[in-house]
Amino acid sequence: MTQQxxxxxxxxxxYPLDFRVADNALxxxxxxxxxxxxxxxxxxxxRFYGFDDADTERLRAQVWIQRCCDTIxxxxxxxxxxxxxxxxxxNYLHHIFETYHGLLDQQHxxxxxAAPEPVRQALAELNLAVHACETALRSQNPRFVCxxxxxxxxxxxxxxxxxxxxxxxxxxxxxxxxxxxxxxTLEDLALDGDNYIGADAFKPFLHYSADxxxxxxxEDHWTVQARISHMEDYYQHHRDYFLSQGWDFGAELMxxxxxVAQLIETESRAEIMQNIQQRQHITRVYIDETMHHSHTR
Numbered sequence: 577m578t579q580q581x582x583x584x585x586x587x588x589x590x591y592p593l594d595f596r597v598a599d600n601a602l603x604x605x606x607x608x609x610x611x612x613x614x615x616x617x618x619x620x621x622x623r624f625y626g627f628d629d630a631d632t633e634r635l636r637a638q639v640w641i642q643r644c645c646d647t648i649x650x651x652x653x654x655x656x657x658x659x660x661x662x663x664x665x666x667n668y669l670h671h672i673f674e675t676y677h678g679l680l681d682q683q684h685x686x687x688x689x690a691a692p693e694p695v696r697q698a699l700a701e702l703n704l705a706v707h708a709c710e711t712a713l714r715s716q717n718p719r720f721v722c723x724x725x726x727x728x729x730x731x732x733x734x735x736x737x738x739x740x741x742x743x744x745x746x747x748x749x750x751x752x753x754x755x756x757x758x759x760x761t762l763e764d765l766a767l768d769g770d771n772y773i774g775a776d777a778f779k780p781f782l783h784y785s786a787d788x789x790x791x792x793x794x795e796d797h798w799t800v801q802a803r804i805s806h807m808e809d810y811y812q813h814h815r816d817y818f819l820s821q822g823w824d825f826g827a828e829l830m831x832x833x834x835x836v837a838q839l840i841e842t843e844s845r846a847e848i849m850q851n852i853q854q855r856q857h858i859t860r861v862y863i864d865e866t867m868h869h870s871h872t873r
Contacts (some may be wrong), residue, residue, distance in 0.1 A: 578865050582594070582751060584722070587854070591855050593839060594839070595839050596838050600741050601738050603741075603837070605738075606788075607863065609784070609786040616726050617724065618724055618861065619724055620723065622857050623704065623720060624718075624719075624856035624857075625720065625721075627853040633711065634709070644701050644702040647694060648698050651691060651695045652691075664769075666706050666709055666710055666713070670768075670770075672702070673699060676688060717795075718793055719791045721788070722788055722790070727787070728785070731785065732784070735827050741834070741835070744804075745796070745833075746794070746833045748791070749839030750838055751788050751789070751836050751839075753789075753836060754789045756783050758776075759776060760779065761829075762780070762807050762829045763831040765810060766806050766809070778821060784834070788836065804831065840867065
């Protein structure tokens with residue numbers, strides 16, 4: 577396969593970021609989905625997390641989440657608790673989203689079916705707002721997410737076929753598949769201390785699409801090992817639930833990342849981070865066979 581490159585431009589002046597697409601089985605699966613996404617519009621071009629100070633991010637997320645809650649409750653008061661900026665409060669709102677939005681491509685709940693489009697939009701955005709709040713609450717690592725509205729999430733990962741392409745510690749500047757399920761992975765359930773786990777709350781990372789996350793950080797081996805230990809403790813505490821869903825503590829439950837491209841660094845990392853922080857809006861995403869020398873050191 578001819579080497580492929582991912583190009584992302586940010587902000588009004590189209591600041592360019594160029595990435596080398598992985599020449600492996602996972603990279604090829606993702607490229608096929610990137611071709612399929614052409615007819616679909618980009619969804620939420622400003623999903624940037626962790627680039628501003630915690631107070632700025634917290635206030636922005638809080639305003640967003642309150643707007644979503646107000647729109648939903650003006651139509652039908654399904655959110656019965658005052659918003660509280662705690663993990664438990666966010667878990668409650670994520671449970672509302674899961675319940676009334678429905679599962680991946682199975683939006684059959686009567687609330688969703690009857691709701692007008694602005695209310696549907698607010699319910700869908702509630703999920704994003706919750707994750708933005710969680711990022712601010714934890715001062716999480718900087719990343720941005722690119723998704724496409726309406727793109728079917730019908731492909732599933734064969735872990736055995738891509739075992740040499742996945743990792744728990746992708747490098748700084750990696751592009752990884754984005755989690756597209758409606759629900760939470762074991763990693764998220766454990767991190768959130770989530771006890772709102774109904775039958776459909778747990779969804780391992782199985783489906784994928786063109787959607788991706790650009791990770792402007794890296795984690796060391798010890799951080800990841802501590803996370804896995806915490807996940808195992810959570811699993812054991814809720815073991816009966818996971819076994820009832822047919823899940824042992826195996827590969828599909830591990831906090832694997834699925835890297836599909838890597839940033840070509842032509843500026844210092846500090847300069848790249850500053851340029852992204854100043855332009856938190858995606859203006860274009862495309863693939864071609866040309867490596868653009870977008871910056872000079």
